[in-house]
Amino acid sequence: MTNTIELEIAIKRAGFTKRELAKKLGLSEMGLYKKINNITEFKASEISTLCEVLSIENKDEIFFAQKVEFNSTKNQQAACREVS
Template structure:
């Protein structure tokens, strides 16, 4: 399950818009919104692309996409 607040923070830090990210991922903005808000799961390729686009370390990526929400 995606940690929405951490992903939103990473997007904000990157300075990229969600529209730009959606375009680069080949997704509609609505689809990206659903994925960010855990209505639809991210695919592995999308996670790797976001890691590169948002300049996330492997640890940051794992915390956002693979961690349990209550864990630190």
């Protein structure tokens, strides 16, 4: 299960838009959205590409989280704003 908050933070830190990332992964923007939000799963090759492009060092914490809880989308948005 993907830790959406941590992945969103990594995307912000790297300065990429989701549109740019989707293109690098060969996905549509909706396809990337579904993967980020645990509707579908990332492929191993996509995880590898994201780790390289976003300089992710803690891939297990982001892409292989055992349990991810969100109280609301406000918490997710607040976490992303803190990085900006």
